[in-house]
Amino acid sequence: MNDYSYYLNKIGEFGIVQExxxxxxxxxxxxxxKPREIVIFENGxxxxxxxxxxxKVGVLLFSRDPIQVGLRVxxxxxxxxxxxxxELLxxxxxxxxxxxxxxxxxxxPALHREIDDPPPGMSTRSRIKKSFLTGISIVDIMVPLGKGQKELIIGDRKTGKSSLLxxxxxxxxxxxxxxxxxxxxxKKSDIKKLQEFFENEGIFSKICIVASGSHDSPSLIYLTPYVAMTIAEYFRDAGQDVLVVLDDLSTHAKFYREISLLSHRFPGRDSYPGDIFYTHARLLERAGNFIHPKTGEVSITCLPVVETIEGDFTGYIATNLxxxxxxHIFFDSNIYYRGRRPAVNVSLSVTRVGRQAQDKVKRSINRELTAFLAMYEKMQNLSHFGAELTEGVxxxxxxxxxxxxxxxxxxGLIIPSSVQLILTSLIWLNFLEGETDDVIxxxxxxxxxxxxxxxxxxxTFDDIVYAESxxxxxxxxxxxxxxxxxxxKTKEA
Structure with missing residues (x-):
């Protein structure tokens, strides 16, 4: 970018800092x-x-450095x-x-792209019909996802959300x-741990981390998810499927609230600005499954994260998202403290478009297990009363x-889809009856x-799981x- 003098001579307008x-x-x-236009100060x-x-104009500063009243813009x-x-990967x-x-x-990179592109229209989008596999059995079987889906990851802090991501x-x-x-x-330590995990797994060359620290200017924190989505759109246009993780939007909302209050915008519920819903919806609608001239279809799958307090997902930002x-996939702290990992509460998790991307056998398993696990929870609650249990129960x-x-x-453990289905069947048929958990x-x-x-x-495994129901x-x-x-039972050499 050029300096202050260049733009002053080019456009011929300047302002003065008043407060x-x-x-x-x-x-x-x-x-x-214009709204969201970049301005440059005399000091650079x-x-x-x-x-x-x-x-007056309220200008959002990108740095934490102090600025003086009377400076020209x-x-x-x-x-x-x-x-x-x-090059960013x-x-x-x-x-x-x-x-x-x-x-x-x-x-x-030499190529630049504006971060505030409007979401693509309906004519550029396609029905979600390809499965998005996580490698995590409880998600792939019980809360299936599709490529191009926007699935909220919600739960208390330290309940395993980052591990799933x-x-x-x-x-x-x-x-x-x-x-x-x-x-x-x-925190810097969290960003470092993230990088180390990806490097240890040998996959960092296919990942770009857009990071803002807790010490950074609120403006940079506010811009972080928009920049991540803009980079994702570049790869989408190049014909590559993209996964975008926004970790987390509750922090984003808090900093956006801070910026809005300082700019004297009228506060709404919980002091958030009135356009907080629009702000997040405009961001998330940039994800989806799109028509591509070369590959036919290409997707941006988005996993936004929101943090709850004591398992309460009725908060303003959580319900908005x-x-x-x-x-949404709900991480339950009660399940986490019982030692179950990942601590996903299946009955309180929802997938609205994932099942349409599944094949017939997976849909059939999902229906059967959903009904069975609901009955299991009911029977578990009954057993707590000390009632005499029948053999069926x-x-x-x-x-x-x-x-x-x-x-x-x-x-970090990835279970292929065919292995998930075969193991589920072995357990359902009682072929592993009497085996300990460690053996399984x-x-x-x-x-x-x-x-x-x-x-x-x-x-052989792929042929076995090729079934109608x-x-x-x-x-x-x-x-x-x-x-x-x-x-x-075959021990590896």
Whole structure:
């Protein structure tokens, strides 16, 4: 970007700083300034026109550096844009496109893109019909997702939300997608841990982290998710499926509230500005499944995160985001404290478009297990009263325990879809009756390893799960029982 003198000579308009309520600066003058236009100060600092009224312009500063009353400001005539390109993959950048670590290997892309593009219209969108696999059994089977879906991740802090997101990113990157992670107002240590996880898994070269720290200017924190979505749109236009994680929008809303109050906007519920719903909806509507001239279809799948307090998801921001997304995965702190990982509450989680992307057998399993686990929860509540249990109730409780044990998995562990379905069938048919949890976990790991390494076993498993319904899948598994169990019991060399 050029300096103040260049833009003053080019446009011929200037303003003068009248008041400072950091990060909002009140500027008189600039009669032709447009909403969200970039302005530049005499000392080289930059800002964005945030509020406009008859007497002054509220400018949102991009840095924490102090600014003096009386300083002159010039218009630039353009909107905020960020560099976009494959050069950003494998790096952590700030919302202005600068690398957080000064590395010689970083090359700033030449192409720039405005961060406030309007959401694409209906004519450019396509029905969601491809499954979005996370590699996490409880999600892929019980709360399935589709490519292009907007699924809210909601729950208290420290309940395993980040672990699910990291595992999902790992599975998608290994499947050929690109991931953009927006770390909104995070601690430096959290950003570092995120980078280390991706580097250890060998997938960082397909990921871009757009990060703003808790110490950064509120303006940069506010811009973080928009920049992440803009980078995702570049890869979408290049024909690549993209996963965008916005972690988290409750922090984003708090900083947007702070900026709005400092700019004297009238507060609404919980002191949030009246356009908070519009602000988030406009951002999330940029995700979806789109028609592409070369690849046919291409998607931006968005996983926004919102943090609750003591499991209360009736808060203002949480309910706003629930209403503008295609479902939510609820992390329950009570389930977490019981030791279940991931701590997903299936009965309180929703997917509105994921099931239409499933094949027939997965839809059939989903229906069967949803009904069964609802009955399991009911029977569990009944057993707490000390009632005498019939054999049927004992069977339901035992089978439900086994299914939830199977759903448990460590962070970073990816379970292929075919292995998920076969193991579910083995448990449902009581073929693993009498086996301890540790033995079942060992069987599962052996199946995963053999599926990934042995093409013959991979084809066998894929043929087994090729079925019309859950019952036909169970019949296929029963026929191949000996072959499946021999894989489970084969020790690796």
């Amino acid at each position: 400072v309520n950091h990060p909002i600066v009140g500027v008189s003058g600039l009669p032709g300034v 600092q930059q800002g964005q026109a945030f509020t406009l009224d008859s007497s 010039a218009r630039t005539g353009f909107q905020l844009s960020v560099p976009v390109g494959s 494998g790096f952590i950048i700030d919302p202005l496109g600068n690398p957080l670590l000064k590395l010689a290997s970083f090359k700033k 990291q595992t999902t990113i790992k599975n998608q990157v290994q499947s050929g997608a690109v991931a953009i992670y927006a770390a909104i107002g995070k 629930m209403s503008m997304t295609d479902g 004992k069977h339901i409780l035992n089978l439900g325990d086994k299914i939830y044990k199977f759903f448990g998995q460590d962070p 976990y060992t069987y599962r790991q052996r199946m995963i390893n053999m599926y990934n390494k042995n093409e013959k076993i991979k084809k 859950f019952n036909s899948l169970l019949a296929n598994v029963a026929k191949k029982r000996e072959a499946i169990l021999s894989v489970c």
